[in-house]
Amino acid sequence: MELDHLCRNRWCRNPAHLEPVTHRVNSQRAGNRKLSQAKANAIRAAYRPRIVTQLQLARRYGVSRRTIECVLNGKFWP
Known part of the structure; x- marks a missing residue:
């Protein structure tokens, strides 16, 4: 079994958000x-x-600038 973050925030530790x-x-x-x-x-x-800035990429892909930063730093999708 794995924990699914229902709020889609992988850092969330609220038990009500985990399944x-x-x-x-x-x-x-x-x-x-x-x-x-x-x-x-x-x-x-x-x-x-x-x-090409992080903000421009965020708008192009429909995500936040923070998500782009995490992609570039290898935190997401290494």
Whole structure:
């Protein structure tokens, strides 16, 4: 069993936001996320400070600037 974060905040520790599910269910639910490994790779390839900013990439991919930062730093989709 794995813990699924119902609030979609992987750092959340609120027990009301956590649900034990099988790996298969957790993977299926993860399919609703906006970014994939391929998109993360494209973000890394496109990012050029002072030319293409994190904010521009965030708007292009429909995510927050913080998500872009985490992708670039390897926290998400290493």
